[in-house]
Amino acid sequence: MIKHVVSFSGGVDSLATLLVALENCPREDIIPIFCDTGNEHQAVHDYLVYVEQALDIEIVRLKADFAEQIYAKRIFIARDQRRGRKHRKVPKTDRNGNPVYEKNKDGSVRMYPIYADNEDDLEDPIVIGQEPRQRIGWDSGKRIRWSNKAKRRALAALHPTGNPFLDLCMWKGRFPSRKAQFCTEELKRNMAVSFQLDLIDAGHRVLSWQGVRRDESMNRRNAKKIERIGGGIWTFRPIVEWTKLQAFKFCSSRGLQPNPLYKQGMGRVGCMPCINVNKAELAEISRRFPEAIEEKARWEKQVAACSKRMAATFIPAPGITPSQAKDNTIWHVVEWAKTTRGGRQFDLLGDLAEPTACASAYGLCG
Numbered sequence: 001m002i003k004h005v006v007s008f009s010g011g012v013d014s015l016a017t018l019l020v021a022l023e024n025c026p027r028e029d030i031i032p033i034f035c036d037t038g039n040e041h042q043a044v045h046d047y048l049v050y051v052e053q054a055l056d057i058e059i060v061r062l063k064a065d066f067a068e069q070i071y072a073k074r075i076f077i078a079r080d081q082r083r084g085r086k087h088r089k090v091p092k093t094d095r096n097g098n099p100v101y102e103k104n105k106d107g108s109v110r111m112y113p114i115y116a117d118n119e120d121d122l123e124d125p126i127v128i129g130q131e132p133r134q135r136i137g138w139d140s141g142k143r144i145r146w147s148n149k150a151k152r153r154a155l156a157a158l159h160p161t162g163n164p165f166l167d168l169c170m171w172k173g174r175f176p177s178r179k180a181q182f183c184t185e186e187l188k189r190n191m192a193v194s195f196q197l198d199l200i201d202a203g204h205r206v207l208s209w210q211g212v213r214r215d216e217s218m219n220r221r222n223a224k225k226i227e228r229i230g231g232g233i234w235t236f237r238p239i240v241e242w243t244k245l246q247a248f249k250f251c252s253s254r255g256l257q258p259n260p261l262y263k264q265g266m267g268r269v270g271c272m273p274c275i276n277v278n279k280a281e282l283a284e285i286s287r288r289f290p291e292a293i294e295e296k297a298r299w300e301k302q303v304a305a306c307s308k309r310m311a312a313t314f315i316p317a318p319g320i321t322p323s324q325a326k327d328n329t330i331w332h333v334v335e336w337a338k339t340t341r342g343g344r345q346f347d348l349l350g351d352l353a354e355p356t357a358c359a360s361a362y363g364l365c366g
């Protein structure tokens, strides 16, 4: 028996995909799933209820839980011993693995490694159910160790909150970034894959429906319509050749309202804000939903308390170096987002814009 698992995010693309599935597959074999990151606006959750009622179908909510990982990190911090060596004496190499030498002013050679996605890369063997992370390269970075002060602070702060996004960042000791976008993997992909593997274990075949369009981004320009992703799961992207406008028109032709966040200037309706938010959208969020920014500012303090650097920034402000990161908060980025001309001048007219006006980029209130 094939189960059609439709990833639903609350956006127009996933709604169009769900509608295509409903028009082409037996209703009882369609399972819409929603991965709750804990970073969505309440409007997204309300919209899920609207869609469930409008289409008379239940959307399965999936929510990641990092309590075990946080527990393991607490053990790691409590057992961590400070060692004398501040830097690892391993060679920096280029892409081909050849050593690259750097020299201090006194002529001595400096060779230190960097690690990619977690501040504890070398030092956290206690991650339940996970392989040790891979080293990705070498650089002349300073090795930062846990100070006793940072350990005390982390042990006091590091407790699961029940919010997947926040718990994930507290466990990692940092927020995701464009280069280390672990939020998508941990909060969405892993949850969806594990749900689908459970269906396979129960004897079903699984077709995973995704509302991906090629014109969304450069990363997706080569997205295939149908693709095998392993583990007995196939991916189907029925609207891969559509434009966003087509998706809106299709949903409208079936009598469904788009997520109201589109009419409030949001180009995407997942996390608020997403770590990939653009400048204009961040300014719009700060005008319309200041509570979302205030929440992220609180999260920054909580995550910073769990970090050995004792600093964490939801979105790094442009031009801020790692050494300045301690004083960098989401408020700095919001202030920058309100500026024009490369961020140097404040956009005074932007502050006067009426936040209740429709700012949809898709002409929904044409």
Ligand code: SF4
Pocket (backbone or CB within 6 Å): 037, 039, 176, 181, 183, 184, 187, 188, 270, 271, 273, 274, 275, 276
């Ligand atoms: S990439 Fe953006 S939308 Fe996706 S999980 Fe991360 S913050 Fe949320």
